[in-house]
């Protein structure tokens with residue numbers, strides 16, 4: 001098996017990606033840590049996903065308004 005993935009923008013083979021920590025915004029409020037994956041050659045963003053490892057604030061305390 002060989003790696004055949006290529007960047008959709010620059011067409012180079014995608015052997016590495018830049019991983020950046022970014023913040024997901026919901027209704028203007030930062031809600032979740034995300035990570036973006038971008039091409040190391042042309043810096044096109046190839047995908048964004050939730051970073052399940054790191055959470056800035058526990059969601060339970062934030063939603064504890066009517067306690």
Ligand SMILES: [Zn+2]
Nearest residue numbers: 007010039042
């Ligand atoms: Zn590229």
